[in-house]
Amino acid sequence: MDLHFTAHEPDPEEMEAVDRLLSGLPLNGHRRQYLLPVLHAIQDRKGWISPGALNYACQRLEVPPAEAFGVADFYALFQTRPHPPVTVHVCDDIACHARGAEALCAEVRTALGPEGESRDGHATWHRSPCLGLCERAPAALVVAAGDPPRDQALAPATGGDVLSAAVGVAIPQPDLAASVPQIGQPGLKLLARVGRIDPTSLDDYRAAGGFLALRRAFEMGPAAVVREVVESKLVGRGGAAFPTGIKWQGARSAALPRYLVCNADESEPGTFKDRVLMENDPFALIEAMTIAGFATGCEKGFLYLRGEYPLALARIENALQRCRERGFLGEDILGDGVRFDIELRRGAGAYICGEETALMNSLEGRRGEPRNKPPFPTEAGLFGQPTVINNVETLVNVLPIVIEGGKAFAAIGTERSTGPKLFCVSGHVKRPGVYEAPFGITLGELIDLAGGFGGTGRIQAILLGGAAGAFVTPDHLDAPLTFEGTRAIGATLGSAVVMPFDDTVDLRQILRRIAQFFRDESCGQCVPCRVGTVRQEELLHRLATDRPLGSLAAELALLKELGQAMRDASICGLGQTASGAIESALARLPIYQEKTL
């Protein structure tokens, strides 16, 4: 390719960072897929991506600089202008908002100066959307460039901890029981090993039954594994609830090569279950991906991990390495002639990349813009090839299905929502955390499991399913938490977020923050979402500041029309759900009142 470059040169450190990453990689065919890893390498080393470094990356990967810049400039964790080496991302999203995020922002501002500025040239801070640490809110992520880079997630975060972490001090984090209160309870299937084994030890994993499911799967053969998954009636746990067995069946007859992708880009506000699984039982995910690859005939898997999860990154990197050393991944797994390996890729701060086709574009080194469907990924996905893409929790469910059989799995839960489920409980409950319960547990029972309502105990509203979900009220505590049960109350289970807000929370600010979230996370591709999310935020801002344009009724009518156009005409699920939670709140809660002037 004949490319044109500006005169900017890379410095030796930038070149070394790029070369080190690319050494040993096969730079043929789809070499552009390494663009995101290369940009991470530069960002990790220097704290920003300079024009010279970008030129060098583009020369190595044969990518036009304008396109590579457009990719770098798409992701919130990449800095494309001169930037201090240390960045503190302070979560001010809804779960943290309910638990002191503004106080934390004020402390950080006092210490580091106004948002985005730097007093000493060493550190700066930015507000951030949900960091997936909601059970220990308020949260912050400290990202420190260097060799090696030091990234630390802090929750609960204090101003003092943030400052210490910014100068490289490792801050001890609370015991795992603060995230998984059920540790050690009998009967758990998905959380059985969490907190019971050393997540860095393959031997510990095997001693706790690890890789028995893989052996069993190899004995059964691929077709039988798919049959069991179909029989289990497992559906996707990422939010869309598509039947996993159907997806796998479709893939088995598709063209080769085909790819397996694990969607670990968990970023729905209020969602942190996949993080807890990956941090504390990483080998389980690798085993499950290997079974999925075996069953669907994929020899290569990609694990696309949310960029804001440094601990999960370290744990999975380690687990992959251990598995390769011991023949659980590679050319001849368990000596059975099965070939499968996994490439770990980091996202870089973009909620939209949790959308499956946007994720594939991101893996290919492109902007995370969703593709139009059809064609669906099982037909034409990653690199245009048939692709099976599943969420972390979905995959981990395959282990009990293989061990105990699809029928036994289907007996758990309800007729239409089968199996165990992880719930992300945060906000105003006494013991926030990840909870495992069979489908069908009622909202009230789950809240009880989490110690009952917290805060003042006077709950105004409960958000179900995340920012793309819906608000319900304490009147709905008897609703069973199933796909059909939540639908019956006009809500959605989504990614199983349960977030109560007490009466100290200004729900107008929560709605405005949700609207801001969608505006910030829209990829910008299609008009209904790109501009519609802006107009929705502006409208909610007017209402939150008691300055409606015309009457309140006119504003609400406009909001409804915006919602319908976004739902009907947006390319992907982001725009299609951007007004859902807001509209549900307006329908159920007396949030805005007409002012008597």
Add this chain to the structure above:
Amino acid sequence: MTFQDAPDAKIPVPRGPVPVVPPPRPRRAVELTIDGQSVAVPEGATLLEAARQIGIDTPTLCFLENLTPVNVCRICVVEVEGSRTLVPACSRKAEPGMVVHTDSERVRLSRRMVLELLGSSVDLSTAPQIAGYMERYDAHPERFGPPAPPARDHERDLARPGHHPAPHNGQTATGGQPVKVDNELYVRDYSKCILCYKCVEACGTDAQNTFAIALAGRGFEARISTEYDVPLPDSACVYCGNCIGVCPTGALMFKSEFDLRQAEAWDESRQTATDTICPYCGVGCTLTVHVQDEKIVKVTSPIDHDVTNGHLCIKGRFGWEFVNRRE
């Protein structure tokens, strides 16, 4: 047909096994119903093509016959029975038995909203086609409130993905910003950009393979940009002007046209458009020369011309300045 069947016996026949070219698969007809009319189109045809075949005028903005459909503007959405959401007619393939509505309440609402959202955020003063659509769908962009003042020069180019200033004073955000004038041939007025991706496609694999511009930023701050917003003369731009040729809103404009408009001297009623053949090389591109007051003011090429597909190079597009010099 094989080589051996070649009618002209003077053409040497290659030795060895003769490659057999499979006959083209006959394209099956797909039958569907649009607005109550049944229509048959060849397999692979889009809903837009099917609708056009029976005379239904579907509005389009980001679609152009000589570019790959990107289906981002969403003004062409139609309702397909059984589909949860509306679908873009420009890229959705016709399927047997589809029942399509192109003028339902849902379709009209989404099209009107798309126009209002664009009208409230983009300067559409040089996009007469969109003004026509606005009238057709009774769009009122002003109902979102008064526009915020335009951004300062290059301010939008520094936006951080995932961050934006809070709305204030009840004003609506727009893409307003100063015009980028950094070369003698064309200007970029991104206040007028609807982000249809056409210029990026024309600069890239759909025509020029130069890749001087791409999408940068995200969300409402997404924009067309060179790397790090460097001026065009520092970028890969080769000044073919094919981006101007495909721009539907006048965001990309010949400097000659821009200067005349600035001087309030641009007058299409005084212009003639004459087709001729480009004199520079042997390719034989058709040029449409636009002349006002006996001066060439811009050069285009017909989109349906089989040599150019509407695209030119720097010489054909801009190499006429000498004609305007009388001395």
